[in-house]
Amino acid sequence: MDGYAAPDFANIEEYLDSQLKKSLLRFITCGSVDDGKSTLIGRLLYESKMIFDDQLASLKNESKKFGTQGEEIDFALLVDGLAAEREQGITIDVAYRFFSTDRRKFIVADTPGHEQYTRNMATGASTADLAIVMIDARKGVLTQTRRHSFIVSLLGIRNVVLCINKMDLVGYDRDVFDEIEADYRDFASDFGFEHIQAIPVSALAGDNVVTSSENTLWYDGPPLMEYLDTVEIASDAQEQPFRMPVQWVNRPNLDFRGFAGQVVSGTIKPGDGVRSLPSGKTSKVARVVTMGNDLDEAVEGQSVTLTLEDEIDISRGDVICADKSPAEVSDQFQTTMIWMSDSPMLPGRSYVMKIGARECQMQVTEQRHRIDVNTRAHEAAKTLGLNEIGVVNVALDREVAFDPYDINRRMGGFIVIDRMTNETVGLGLINFALRRASNIHRQSLDVGKDLRASMKGQKPVMLWFTGLSGAGKSTVANLVEKRLAAMGKHTYTLDGDNVRHGLNNDLGFTDADRVENIRRVGEVAKLMLDAGLIVLVSFISPFRAERRIVRQMVEDGEFWEVFVDVPLDVAESRDVKGLYKKARAGEIKNFTGIDSPYEAPTDPEMHIDADKMAPEEAAELIISRLEQAGLIGG
Amino acid sequence: MTTLTHLDRLEAESIHILREVAASMQNPVMMYSIGKDSSVLLHLARKAFHPGPIPFPLLHVDTTWKFREMIAFRDALKDDPNIDLLVHINEEGVEQGVGPFSHGSAVHTDIMKTQSLKQALTKYKFDAAIGGARRDEEKSRAKERIFSFRSAQHRWDPKNQRPELWSLYNARIKPGESVRVFPISNWTELDIWQYIYQENIDIVPLYFADERPVVERDGIMVMVDDDRLPLEPGEKPEMKKVRFRTLGCYPLTGAVESEASSITEIIEEMLRTTTSEREGRAIDKDAPASMEMKKQEGYF
Ligand SMILES: Nc1nc2c(ncn2[C@@H]2O[C@H](COP(=O)(O)OP(=O)(O)OP(=O)(O)O)[C@@H](O)[C@H]2O)c(=O)[nH]1
């Protein structure tokens, strides 16, 4: 364990009392490989008398064996605790260390600088209030400095200490320091940092770590330790509206039904009105239960158990919110993701999202862009590789309660888990909902078309493919359905094959039968819309009137006429099924295009020039039009 | 506005973790080692699920070489209606007569503790084992996640740990795999004592100084807890006022001379001390990375 500074106190009770008043600050060290992060933490622990005699003795021994400083103590070895780290002289995974001063307790996460281990750096940063960004004075701002600073900013850390290290190796030169500081401030100007404190240090020699250094008389700011001890970290978590994700429903007997969780923002008292999301049901808090005694009030950070005045159905994963200012509810989001796996993020693939106490299925519907960590330029890219950052739209299989990450970290941060390997492959921050659910304020709801559709993360629509025999309707419809399925959409295709042979096997090709055929298909498709599906209908449907009948059966905007257009001679020359040949030979009567007219749509939702376009292109076009119309994805 | 203290925050974090294990794992168990950290963990578990019972059993892996006072303290828990206590002993090891004197501390610990633990986890098909390890105890522990993944062979891969963001724990595993969960990862030894003091938590009396029979070996004071300790020629147990900073198998746990007979005195003594808690443990000293190696093999 880490040691404790010899206390200065009159009696032990007084000391314990003063201990209890200490605040807690969590910070990380980050920056490029070998910039001296671990050395700095080791130095901080050592200088603040946190290292016990036996630990110091073994440190001296190991410094000789593994150290990078010859006979001298290698402070990094205090923190680099894995055998592989000591052998290679680098940090691989985060180390959590603890120390305290008279005012504060500190939890520090020393993170690896190596790019390969960026995900471990993000692990450390996710719980930090402040970041120390280390820079080697000889090298200045490097790519990894930028990447880490960007992640620090994304994760919502607003306080940065810029430690310009190894000042001993540049003769404690002020100009070097000033230049790097200016460079960094310029680069980080739009990172939303509230304060950047630059300090010239030598982690190795101890300059400006705990005490001000004689070597940098030109620097009039505080040494690092003093700064950490006094920096104010603003938190408005208690002033925010009440949120508590339910982790556990506590039902020891018939008379007690409590909802256990940690308050992630705001405060709560008996009598306060609450709303459970996503259901929208409301009640009032009856008791705030903890072991020992009920509380008059619970605040952000506390783990409690609430009982409510009404019997409402709440389960693990639901979020209990302040009645008057509830969280949002949606199943589609624009997010920012950091990818943390060797296998790239694949749009369309199904992942598990964990947000709060809820796990749900998640699909990436669209990658908007990737962000270059050096320039922060937006690049077009369809996937994200290891350690890449991008803006990504996702759709879930159910609605979840959330707040945007920059408003509430615990309500807007999520992890992405691979369904096959169970690895944590990404982290995400919700930027905003792409589709706000209509049910935020509803008391309870009937199961209807909207609900069924939103549970599927889509809007119901009927794509009516019309065109000559052999135009490619089924081929294109098929490709579109595949694309939709890959995006996690729920679809069904109706075409001559599965309708004529079953439902409509009593119908022939007389005019009356044709009309009845289309009517039945329209009705079936309508039921499917009501079930929330995306229905693809692929029928020659040569007559405008028939198609108009179907259009009028469904709601505005639900019927999409897709005209798959090829000239007759092209269709006839393809003649996949040999039908044109038979029609020309008179073996088939009333064949569309030969002895029966095809009435081309006058104003179709989509017109596909199928002789100039490959089926794949046509499918792509249709998907992008559906997206533009906000029917799928974003 | 209510201000939470540092201990309040640690407590709330631990309770959150305990509830996550209970809710997301099929068959969790809490490792109960009878020491002060276990006492704190047990107290936190009671708090997490109050007024309900603790929704998982406690498991003590008994090496048969624990202090007698520890066993008495453990057995007192059997009367608690809120607790389901399991005790596992590696019977093969007992048959072979494995012990710290006959086989040496390393073999003894491996067979009666590490292997025994794996046996128990396999026997009861536990998919999560909650432990009271803290990151401040040892340098490889400082590197470990709160939800720490174990392969079907119970192995820890320190170079390939799952990222752990915010307080979102990935509890998903395949059949046969398991997780070790460390709810008090972020507590220090001082936090533990302060919490014991604040919450008035019952601990084994061995933590308090008392006159006890000890012999000194290789600079370590060993308590003569029963007649299985072979005395060397000329060696005679001496009564000394001693206490223990950590508890384990009595022949492997060093006592310290002390006058501290209350929690406050223990804290006071601790603040003045210049050696670390684990120094009294023979097991950590074999090789620099010995804890990491043991952990990889399935030790807690
Ligand atoms: N001269 C000098 N050397 C330093 C200073 N700080 C660190 N070093 C040396 O720089 C090397 C790398 O230090 P580490 O502390 O391991 O660097 P790190 O940033 O933790 O590296 P990673 O964690 O692997 O990214 C070691 O050899 C240190 O002894 C310094 O202030 N001056």
Ligand SMILES: [Mg+2]
């Ligand atoms: Mg390092």
